[in-house]
Amino acid sequence: MTNIRDLAHEANVSVTTVSRVLNDHPYVAKEKRRAVKAAIEKLGYIRNQTAVHLSIGQTKTIGVMLPFVDHPYHAAILQGIAKSAFEKTYRFLTWQTNYVEEHERTVLRALAQREVDGLIIVSHSLPTADILSYEQYGPIVFCELHEAVSAVYINHYSAFRKGLMELQRLGHTNIGICLGRSDSTNSLARKQAYHDFVEQASNDWVYEQTLTIEDGARVAARWLKQKQRPSAILTASDHVAAGLILELRKQGYRIPEDLSVIGFDGSDLAEVLSMTTISIPYDVIGQQAFSLVTRQDAATVRQIEIPSTLISGLTAQNVHPVH
Amino acid sequence: MTNIRDLAHEANVSVTTVSRVLNDHPYVAKEKRRAVKAAIEKLGYIRNQTAVHLSIGQTKTIGVMLPFVDHPYHAAILQGIAKSAFEKTYRFLTWQTNYVEEHERTVLRALAQREVDGLIIVSHSLPTADILSYEQYGPIVFCELHEAVSAVYINHYSAFRKGLMELQRLGHTNIGICLGRSDSTNSLARKQAYHDFVEQASNDWVYEQTLTIEDGARVAARWLKQKQRPSAILTASDHVAAGLILELRKQGYRIPEDLSVIGFDGSDLAEVLSMTTISIPYDVIGQQAFSLVTRQDAATVRQIEIPSTLISGLTAQNVHPVH
């Protein structure tokens, strides 16, 4: 493997000059520059990035911690990161943690070991304070809102409020909600919005621990068993909404006549089912998180709120009058 | 930042001994080992991986080239890679190319520059030969079948055959197919299967360039306009099938009564729509590709075929007799 010393020898210059040519520095005589380029060509030289990284003390790589790479909205964030990284000729390393704390620790260790210059944490289960103790090794940006951390986030309180308001505008008073992981920051904000804005809020109508299509079907089963049923349900993901809708239709119920349903994410699934949903620009989250983690003044805490949008579909309508 | 020299000084041993302790080598006296560990603790030492990489001449990182990180089946492959990489304490760098050749070249260059030890190419548009010229820099594994390359692949010919046979079993003779990118290896294999196994094969019933839900809706529009319509369509992705099914239902047609549809991938979408589909274990592709690219004898060409499975759903049924 040819290195810059070989080049220097071949071109009859010093390694410094070679390095300068390689990095497009000024102050290199035309002929020498030409000579170096010729040597590069002749010897088929290719720069060894690892050596560059060691020398400059940076890897030009950022790390991404997320629970699942193949969940639609995490993948969408990843795609935003990929886009930005490519544009700025950065690389990114991805770690799938499955929310396992020991796996999350591996990611933090990688930052400490200088494998990456900074970290984007899409979602985590480790206590925030534990994570922040690694900030000494490099900037850390979250995609969920916490106090005193840099974050690019969705205001789930106001996003949920949007959905609840829409249902109330349609005349619904008996409204239920589906939540994801029980104690996540997001779920807490959503629950808060529910209790703040829905007068008839009832814990019987809070369906917790719903994440997948199957969970949606289970919500349907529970709804069917209830004596007092909500006339509308606001979910925390299009997947759950889809499971709910399709299971009820399979049972002969009509959506939205028998139950209004609003999804969350604005995914393909929502589009396919002409779902009313709250759309989130996940790719923008990724892009902003990337730009935050690579700023010069990355040490400064910065919080960027990403707006959500209600998309009207055919799964939520005026409350069905009781005969 | 404390380094092994500091440790050596603190523990009163040589850097070699420190390195040995760090790497759990035998032949280190108990007390010295203890002394080094104490020094590590005291100075809060953390190993610099970049230096390790430069020294051992490997990065313990593999690169992944794929067109879109947020397309369901690419994401599923990625998740398989993520799983295997984590288990073997490897890292992986992801590049999203959007099928842009210049972007694909960037990835190859990264291999040459030793940023990664090997490459997994999920899908590409660059000529295979161009890619293979980079094999001198490290092992390259494809997720599509080509001659003389290591690959983990789906036999699209036989997978499509499965779908076509199923439709014929149901009595269909007028069968159409949807294909993705026109000249991709996969499309060619699928077209071949179509012509080999369907007697009434007709180019009017080959819908090309279909990749998204919207494309599926366009297939529906075209199908509606045709005088001679196929009674069944085998698609190349659940997304396309979903667009087709939902658009036709919207227009008042019944699936499968008016048209039998078979999807491809075995995605969430298929599940939601109770679709008949051909399921592919994409995560397994990722895992196998990873194990191939990290083997000792990675230079040897190895090809691993991944099996596909027909999943019966409610979107394909016996051909509707003409009255």
Next chain:
DNA sequence: TTGTAAGCGTTATCAG
């Protein structure tokens, strides 16, 4: 404009 030489933080050879 150019070059010498000292890092960057490890690993690994080889002699003791």
Next chain:
DNA sequence: CTGATAACGCTTACAA
């Protein structure tokens, strides 16, 4: 068992 010392391949003062 242990330790000098030479790599690994590049960047960057500093001096000329």
